[in-house]
Amino acid sequence: MLNWDNMFATRSTRMRASEIRELLKLLDRPDIISFAGGIPDPGLFPDKEFKQAYADIFDSAAVNSALQYSVSEGYKPLREWLVKQMADLGIPCELDNVFIVSGSQQGLDYLGKLFLSPNDTALVTWPTYLGALQAFNAYEPSYDQLTPGGNRTPDSYREAASQKGGKVKFAYLSADFSNPTGETVDREGREKVLDLAEELDIAVIEDAAYQSLRYDGDPIPPILALEIARKGHINNTRTIYCGSFSKTLAPGLRVGFIVANAPVIRKLVLMKQAADLHSSTINQMAISEVAERGFDAQVAKIRAAYSHRRNCMLAALEKYMPAGTSWTKPEGGMFIWVTLPKGMDGAELLAKSLESAKVAFVPGKAFFADGSGANTFRVSFSCANEKMIEEGISRLGKLIASEIG
CATH class of the missing domain: 3.90.1150.10 (Aspartate Aminotransferase, domain 1)
Incomplete structure:
Protein backbone atom coordinates (compact mmCIF):
# COMPACT_ATOMS: atom_id res chain seq x y z
CA MET A 1 0.00 0.00 0.00
CA ASP A 47 -31.27 35.03 -14.18
CA LYS A 48 -33.13 36.78 -16.99
CA GLU A 49 -30.46 39.46 -17.13
CA PHE A 50 -27.71 36.84 -17.36
CA LYS A 51 -29.59 34.91 -20.04
CA GLN A 52 -29.75 38.10 -22.10
CA ALA A 53 -26.10 38.95 -21.42
CA TYR A 54 -24.82 35.55 -22.59
CA ALA A 55 -27.13 35.67 -25.63
CA ASP A 56 -25.78 39.08 -26.55
CA ILE A 57 -22.19 37.84 -26.23
CA PHE A 58 -22.84 34.84 -28.49
CA ASP A 59 -24.70 36.98 -31.02
CA SER A 60 -21.82 39.43 -31.36
CA ALA A 61 -18.30 39.45 -32.72
CA ALA A 62 -17.12 39.47 -29.09
CA VAL A 63 -17.85 35.74 -28.81
CA ASN A 64 -14.40 34.90 -30.18
CA SER A 65 -12.75 36.93 -27.41
CA ALA A 66 -15.14 35.45 -24.85
CA LEU A 67 -14.01 31.92 -25.65
CA GLN A 68 -10.30 32.73 -26.02
CA TYR A 69 -7.44 33.07 -23.56
CA SER A 70 -7.30 36.55 -22.06
CA VAL A 71 -5.14 38.84 -19.95
CA SER A 72 -4.42 37.85 -16.37
CA GLU A 73 -5.46 41.23 -14.92
CA GLY A 74 -9.08 40.72 -15.96
CA TYR A 75 -11.64 41.93 -18.49
CA LYS A 76 -10.98 45.61 -19.05
CA PRO A 77 -14.61 46.90 -19.21
CA LEU A 78 -15.37 45.14 -15.90
CA ARG A 79 -12.31 46.66 -14.27
CA GLU A 80 -13.34 50.08 -15.62
CA TRP A 81 -16.78 49.64 -14.09
CA LEU A 82 -15.16 48.71 -10.77
CA VAL A 83 -13.01 51.86 -10.88
CA LYS A 84 -16.23 53.90 -10.96
CA GLN A 85 -17.80 51.84 -8.17
CA MET A 86 -14.75 52.24 -5.98
CA ALA A 87 -14.81 56.01 -6.47
CA ASP A 88 -18.38 56.02 -5.12
CA LEU A 89 -17.07 54.29 -1.97
CA GLY A 90 -14.37 56.91 -1.43
CA ILE A 91 -11.67 54.77 -3.06
CA PRO A 92 -10.32 56.68 -6.08
CA CYS A 93 -8.17 54.30 -8.10
CA GLU A 94 -7.01 53.49 -11.60
CA LEU A 95 -7.17 50.44 -13.82
CA ASP A 96 -3.78 49.19 -12.58
CA ASN A 97 -5.21 49.00 -9.05
CA VAL A 98 -7.96 46.51 -9.97
CA PHE A 99 -7.45 42.76 -10.42
CA ILE A 100 -10.06 40.09 -11.19
CA VAL A 101 -9.93 36.74 -9.38
CA SER A 102 -11.97 33.54 -9.58
CA GLY A 103 -14.07 34.41 -6.56
CA SER A 104 -12.74 36.32 -3.57
CA GLN A 105 -11.74 32.97 -2.03
CA GLN A 106 -9.02 32.71 -4.67
CA GLY A 107 -7.95 36.21 -3.71
CA LEU A 108 -7.51 35.16 -0.08
CA ASP A 109 -5.47 32.15 -1.16
CA TYR A 110 -3.21 34.36 -3.28
CA LEU A 111 -2.73 36.82 -0.43
CA GLY A 112 -1.82 34.02 1.97
CA LYS A 113 0.72 32.77 -0.55
CA LEU A 114 2.07 36.27 -1.13
CA PHE A 115 2.62 37.24 2.50
CA LEU A 116 2.97 34.15 4.67
CA SER A 117 6.09 32.10 5.19
CA PRO A 118 5.88 29.15 7.62
CA ASN A 119 5.47 30.33 11.24
CA ASP A 120 4.63 33.92 10.28
CA THR A 121 1.67 35.38 12.14
CA ALA A 122 -1.65 36.46 10.68
CA LEU A 123 -3.81 38.66 12.89
CA VAL A 124 -7.47 37.61 12.69
CA THR A 125 -10.56 38.30 14.76
CA TRP A 126 -11.92 35.72 17.21
CA PRO A 127 -14.11 34.42 15.51
CA THR A 128 -13.27 34.96 11.84
CA TYR A 129 -14.37 33.77 8.42
CA LEU A 130 -13.68 30.04 8.16
CA GLY A 131 -12.76 30.27 4.48
CA ALA A 132 -9.99 32.74 5.28
CA LEU A 133 -8.51 30.37 7.86
CA GLN A 134 -8.64 27.54 5.33
CA ALA A 135 -6.96 29.69 2.68
CA PHE A 136 -4.20 30.85 5.02
CA ASN A 137 -3.63 27.47 6.67
CA ALA A 138 -1.95 26.06 3.56
CA TYR A 139 0.95 28.46 4.12
CA GLU A 140 1.59 27.23 7.68
CA PRO A 141 1.07 30.42 9.68
CA SER A 142 0.46 31.08 13.34
CA TYR A 143 -2.49 33.19 14.39
CA ASP A 144 -2.94 35.95 16.93
CA GLN A 145 -6.11 37.71 17.97
CA LEU A 146 -6.97 41.00 16.30
CA THR A 147 -9.26 43.16 18.42
CA PRO A 148 -10.39 46.22 16.40
CA GLY A 149 -10.66 49.09 18.84
CA GLY A 150 -8.63 47.19 21.43
CA ASN A 151 -5.62 48.47 23.34
CA ARG A 152 -3.08 45.72 22.81
CA THR A 153 0.39 47.10 22.08
CA PRO A 154 2.29 46.53 18.82
CA ASP A 155 5.26 45.24 20.85
CA SER A 156 3.12 42.47 22.32
CA TYR A 157 2.23 41.28 18.82
CA ARG A 158 5.86 41.44 17.69
CA GLU A 159 7.06 39.47 20.71
CA ALA A 160 4.40 36.80 20.31
CA ALA A 161 5.20 36.40 16.61
CA SER A 162 8.92 36.17 17.33
CA GLN A 163 8.34 33.44 19.89
CA LYS A 164 6.49 31.46 17.23
CA GLY A 165 9.44 31.78 14.85
CA GLY A 166 8.21 34.42 12.42
CA LYS A 167 6.92 37.94 11.89
CA VAL A 168 3.48 39.55 11.87
CA LYS A 169 2.56 39.88 8.18
CA PHE A 170 -1.00 41.17 7.98
CA ALA A 171 -4.26 41.87 9.76
CA TYR A 172 -7.32 40.24 8.17
CA LEU A 173 -10.86 41.34 8.96
CA SER A 174 -14.33 41.74 7.54
CA ALA A 175 -15.39 45.20 8.68
CA ASP A 176 -19.02 45.14 7.49
CA PHE A 177 -21.56 42.51 8.69
CA SER A 178 -18.85 39.93 9.11
CA ASN A 179 -19.14 36.24 8.52
CA PRO A 180 -19.86 34.65 11.00
CA THR A 181 -21.08 37.21 13.56
CA GLY A 182 -22.83 39.81 11.41
CA GLU A 183 -21.05 42.51 13.38
CA THR A 184 -19.61 45.73 11.96
CA VAL A 185 -16.38 47.47 13.00
CA ASP A 186 -17.07 51.12 13.77
CA ARG A 187 -15.03 53.94 12.30
CA GLU A 188 -12.84 54.29 15.40
CA GLY A 189 -12.03 50.57 15.28
CA ARG A 190 -11.07 50.82 11.61
CA GLU A 191 -8.80 53.75 12.32
CA LYS A 192 -7.14 51.81 15.15
CA VAL A 193 -6.52 48.85 12.84
CA LEU A 194 -4.73 51.25 10.47
CA ASP A 195 -2.72 52.69 13.37
CA LEU A 196 -1.68 49.19 14.44
CA ALA A 197 -0.73 48.24 10.90
CA GLU A 198 1.43 51.35 10.62
CA GLU A 199 3.20 50.55 13.88
CA LEU A 200 3.81 46.93 12.85
CA ASP A 201 4.47 47.77 9.19
CA ILE A 202 2.07 45.09 7.97
CA ALA A 203 -0.67 44.81 5.36
CA VAL A 204 -4.39 45.05 6.10
CA ILE A 205 -6.65 42.64 4.21
CA GLU A 206 -10.16 44.06 4.13
CA ASP A 207 -12.75 41.41 3.22
CA ALA A 208 -15.69 43.38 1.83
CA ALA A 209 -17.85 40.51 0.59
CA TYR A 210 -20.98 41.83 2.32
CA GLN A 211 -20.47 45.58 2.05
CA SER A 212 -23.39 46.10 -0.35
CA LEU A 213 -25.81 44.38 2.04
CA ARG A 214 -26.51 47.20 4.51
CA TYR A 215 -30.12 47.38 5.78
CA ASP A 216 -29.92 49.84 8.68
CA GLY A 217 -27.68 52.62 9.92
CA ASP A 218 -25.26 54.93 8.20
CA PRO A 219 -22.52 53.52 5.94
CA ILE A 220 -18.99 53.60 7.34
CA PRO A 221 -16.13 54.27 4.91
CA PRO A 222 -14.11 51.18 3.97
CA ILE A 223 -10.73 50.86 5.64
CA LEU A 224 -9.04 51.49 2.30
CA ALA A 225 -11.01 54.73 1.89
CA LEU A 226 -9.90 55.88 5.34
CA GLU A 227 -6.28 55.13 4.51
CA ILE A 228 -6.45 56.96 1.17
CA ALA A 229 -7.83 59.97 3.06
CA ARG A 230 -4.74 59.81 5.28
CA LYS A 231 -2.17 59.27 2.55
CA GLY A 232 -3.57 60.94 -0.53
CA HIS A 233 -3.25 58.12 -3.09
CA ILE A 234 -4.02 54.41 -3.25
CA ASN A 235 -0.44 53.60 -4.26
CA ASN A 236 0.70 54.85 -0.85
CA THR A 237 -1.60 52.51 1.07
CA ARG A 238 -1.15 49.11 2.75
CA THR A 239 -4.83 48.08 2.74
CA ILE A 240 -5.92 45.39 0.26
CA TYR A 241 -9.64 45.45 -0.51
CA CYS A 242 -11.23 42.11 -1.47
CA GLY A 243 -14.65 42.27 -3.12
CA SER A 244 -17.03 39.83 -4.76
CA PHE A 245 -20.06 39.58 -7.03
CA SER A 246 -21.10 36.34 -5.31
CA LYS A 247 -23.40 37.95 -2.76
CA THR A 248 -24.95 40.45 -5.17
CA LEU A 249 -25.16 38.90 -8.66
CA ALA A 250 -24.23 35.19 -8.87
CA PRO A 251 -21.80 33.05 -6.85
CA GLY A 252 -21.58 30.27 -9.44
CA LEU A 253 -19.77 32.45 -11.96
CA ARG A 254 -16.84 32.81 -9.53
CA VAL A 255 -15.93 36.43 -10.17
CA GLY A 256 -14.28 38.46 -7.43
CA PHE A 257 -11.81 41.31 -7.37
CA ILE A 258 -8.97 42.90 -5.44
CA VAL A 259 -8.30 46.62 -5.24
CA ALA A 260 -4.90 47.65 -3.90
CA ASN A 261 -1.74 49.57 -4.59
CA ALA A 262 -0.12 48.79 -7.94
CA PRO A 263 2.96 46.89 -6.64
CA VAL A 264 0.73 44.37 -4.83
CA ILE A 265 -1.49 43.97 -7.88
CA ARG A 266 1.55 43.26 -10.07
CA LYS A 267 2.64 40.45 -7.73
CA LEU A 268 -0.86 38.96 -7.71
CA VAL A 269 -0.98 39.01 -11.50
CA LEU A 270 2.23 36.93 -11.58
CA MET A 271 0.59 34.43 -9.23
CA LYS A 272 -2.45 34.14 -11.46
CA GLN A 273 -0.28 33.58 -14.51
CA ALA A 274 1.28 30.62 -12.70
CA ALA A 275 -2.01 29.30 -11.31
CA ASP A 276 -4.87 29.50 -13.82
CA LEU A 277 -3.73 32.16 -16.34
CA HIS A 278 -6.94 34.21 -16.01
CA SER A 279 -10.49 34.02 -14.70
CA SER A 280 -13.24 32.88 -17.07
CA THR A 281 -13.48 35.55 -19.78
CA ILE A 282 -17.08 34.89 -20.75
CA ASN A 283 -18.21 35.00 -17.12
CA GLN A 284 -16.41 38.30 -16.60
CA MET A 285 -18.09 39.68 -19.71
CA ALA A 286 -21.52 38.56 -18.50
CA ILE A 287 -20.93 40.04 -15.04
CA SER A 288 -19.83 43.29 -16.66
CA GLU A 289 -22.97 43.48 -18.83
CA VAL A 290 -25.37 42.71 -15.98
CA ALA A 291 -23.61 45.08 -13.56
CA GLU A 292 -23.58 47.89 -16.11
CA ARG A 293 -27.29 47.48 -16.87
CA GLY A 294 -28.72 47.10 -13.39
CA PHE A 295 -26.39 46.54 -10.44
CA ASP A 296 -28.09 49.12 -8.21
Missing part, protein backbone atom coordinates in the same frame (compact mmCIF):
# COMPACT_ATOMS: atom_id res chain seq x y z
CA LEU A 2 1.24 3.48 -0.86
CA ASN A 3 1.74 5.72 2.15
CA TRP A 4 0.61 9.03 0.69
CA ASP A 5 1.11 10.84 3.99
CA ASN A 6 4.86 10.40 3.60
CA MET A 7 4.71 12.05 0.17
CA PHE A 8 2.40 14.97 0.87
CA ALA A 9 3.89 18.34 1.79
CA THR A 10 3.76 19.24 5.47
CA ARG A 11 1.23 21.96 4.68
CA SER A 12 -1.33 19.29 3.80
CA THR A 13 -1.73 18.50 7.50
CA ARG A 14 -3.27 21.97 7.93
CA MET A 15 -6.06 21.24 5.44
CA ARG A 16 -9.43 20.44 6.95
CA ALA A 17 -12.84 19.78 5.45
CA SER A 18 -15.17 22.75 5.75
CA GLU A 19 -17.94 22.11 8.25
CA ILE A 20 -20.07 24.55 6.31
CA ARG A 21 -19.58 22.80 2.96
CA GLU A 22 -20.52 19.50 4.60
CA LEU A 23 -23.62 21.01 6.16
CA LEU A 24 -24.73 22.37 2.80
CA LYS A 25 -25.52 18.79 1.83
CA LEU A 26 -28.42 18.97 4.29
CA LEU A 27 -30.15 21.47 2.01
CA ASP A 28 -31.27 18.49 -0.07
CA ARG A 29 -33.03 16.87 2.89
CA PRO A 30 -36.68 17.94 2.91
CA ASP A 31 -37.08 17.15 6.61
CA ILE A 32 -34.36 19.62 7.70
CA ILE A 33 -34.87 23.34 8.20
CA SER A 34 -31.44 24.68 7.41
CA PHE A 35 -29.98 27.94 8.68
CA ALA A 36 -26.49 26.56 7.97
CA GLY A 37 -25.55 27.75 4.50
CA GLY A 38 -24.56 31.38 4.28
CA ILE A 39 -25.42 31.42 0.61
CA PRO A 40 -27.52 33.79 -1.50
CA ASP A 41 -31.11 32.92 -2.30
CA PRO A 42 -31.13 31.57 -5.90
CA GLY A 43 -34.65 32.92 -6.27
CA LEU A 44 -33.14 36.41 -6.18
CA PHE A 45 -30.52 35.83 -8.88
CA PRO A 46 -30.89 38.09 -11.95
CA ALA A 297 -31.56 47.71 -8.91
CA GLN A 298 -30.37 44.19 -8.11
CA VAL A 299 -28.80 45.32 -4.84
CA ALA A 300 -32.00 47.14 -3.87
CA LYS A 301 -34.01 43.95 -4.52
CA ILE A 302 -31.84 41.70 -2.38
CA ARG A 303 -31.54 44.27 0.39
CA ALA A 304 -35.33 44.41 0.70
CA ALA A 305 -35.66 40.63 0.81
CA TYR A 306 -32.80 39.93 3.22
CA SER A 307 -33.69 42.83 5.50
CA HIS A 308 -37.18 41.39 5.98
CA ARG A 309 -35.80 37.92 6.72
CA ARG A 310 -33.30 39.31 9.20
CA ASN A 311 -36.12 41.13 11.00
CA CYS A 312 -38.16 37.91 11.12
CA MET A 313 -35.26 35.95 12.59
CA LEU A 314 -34.44 38.58 15.20
CA ALA A 315 -38.11 38.63 16.24
CA ALA A 316 -38.20 34.83 16.44
CA LEU A 317 -35.02 34.70 18.53
CA GLU A 318 -36.51 37.24 20.91
CA LYS A 319 -39.70 35.19 21.12
CA TYR A 320 -38.31 31.67 21.47
CA MET A 321 -34.77 31.72 22.84
CA PRO A 322 -34.52 30.88 26.55
CA ALA A 323 -32.84 33.08 29.14
CA GLY A 324 -29.09 32.69 29.16
CA THR A 325 -28.69 32.88 25.39
CA SER A 326 -27.72 36.02 23.49
CA TRP A 327 -27.26 36.98 19.85
CA THR A 328 -25.96 39.73 17.62
CA LYS A 329 -28.25 42.27 15.93
CA PRO A 330 -26.58 42.89 12.55
CA GLU A 331 -27.22 45.97 10.44
CA GLY A 332 -26.72 43.93 7.27
CA GLY A 333 -25.22 40.80 5.76
CA MET A 334 -26.59 37.25 6.09
CA PHE A 335 -25.75 36.06 9.61
CA ILE A 336 -26.69 36.15 13.26
CA TRP A 337 -24.33 34.81 15.93
CA VAL A 338 -25.80 33.04 18.95
CA THR A 339 -23.98 32.55 22.25
CA LEU A 340 -25.15 29.73 24.50
CA PRO A 341 -24.68 29.52 28.25
CA LYS A 342 -21.15 28.56 29.29
CA GLY A 343 -20.63 24.83 29.35
CA MET A 344 -22.90 24.13 26.39
CA ASP A 345 -21.36 22.90 23.14
CA GLY A 346 -22.64 24.01 19.74
CA ALA A 347 -21.43 20.85 17.97
CA GLU A 348 -23.18 18.60 20.48
CA LEU A 349 -26.31 20.74 20.18
CA LEU A 350 -26.22 20.40 16.39
CA ALA A 351 -26.07 16.60 16.59
CA LYS A 352 -29.14 16.58 18.84
CA SER A 353 -30.90 19.18 16.72
CA LEU A 354 -30.47 17.18 13.50
CA GLU A 355 -31.83 14.11 15.27
CA SER A 356 -34.82 15.63 17.07
CA ALA A 357 -35.55 19.25 16.13
CA LYS A 358 -34.52 18.80 12.49
CA VAL A 359 -32.81 22.20 12.37
CA ALA A 360 -29.31 22.81 10.99
CA PHE A 361 -26.88 25.57 11.92
CA VAL A 362 -23.09 25.94 12.02
CA PRO A 363 -21.28 25.34 15.35
CA GLY A 364 -19.05 28.28 16.23
CA LYS A 365 -15.82 26.55 17.20
CA ALA A 366 -14.66 26.18 13.57
CA PHE A 367 -14.49 29.97 13.24
CA PHE A 368 -11.92 30.38 16.02
CA ALA A 369 -8.24 30.02 15.13
CA ASP A 370 -7.49 28.88 18.68
CA GLY A 371 -10.32 26.32 18.86
CA SER A 372 -12.34 28.23 21.44
CA GLY A 373 -15.96 29.36 21.07
CA ALA A 374 -17.55 25.97 21.67
CA ASN A 375 -20.68 27.57 23.17
CA THR A 376 -21.54 29.55 20.02
CA PHE A 377 -23.18 28.93 16.66
CA ARG A 378 -24.09 30.77 13.46
CA VAL A 379 -27.49 30.96 11.80
CA SER A 380 -28.17 32.41 8.36
CA PHE A 381 -31.46 33.94 7.25
CA SER A 382 -30.62 34.46 3.56
CA CYS A 383 -32.40 31.36 2.21
CA ALA A 384 -35.19 31.06 4.78
CA ASN A 385 -38.75 32.29 4.43
CA GLU A 386 -40.95 33.54 7.28
CA LYS A 387 -42.53 30.15 7.94
CA MET A 388 -39.17 28.37 8.05
CA ILE A 389 -37.73 30.99 10.40
CA GLU A 390 -40.68 30.89 12.80
CA GLU A 391 -40.82 27.10 12.93
CA GLY A 392 -37.07 26.51 12.95
CA ILE A 393 -36.20 29.00 15.67
CA SER A 394 -39.16 27.77 17.75
CA ARG A 395 -37.86 24.19 17.60
CA LEU A 396 -34.32 25.30 18.32
CA GLY A 397 -35.40 27.40 21.29
CA LYS A 398 -37.26 24.46 22.82
CA LEU A 399 -34.23 22.19 22.36
CA ILE A 400 -31.87 24.70 23.98
CA ALA A 401 -34.30 25.24 26.86
CA SER A 402 -34.43 21.48 27.47
CA GLU A 403 -30.62 21.33 27.50
CA ILE A 404 -30.36 24.20 29.99
CA GLY A 405 -32.81 22.32 32.21
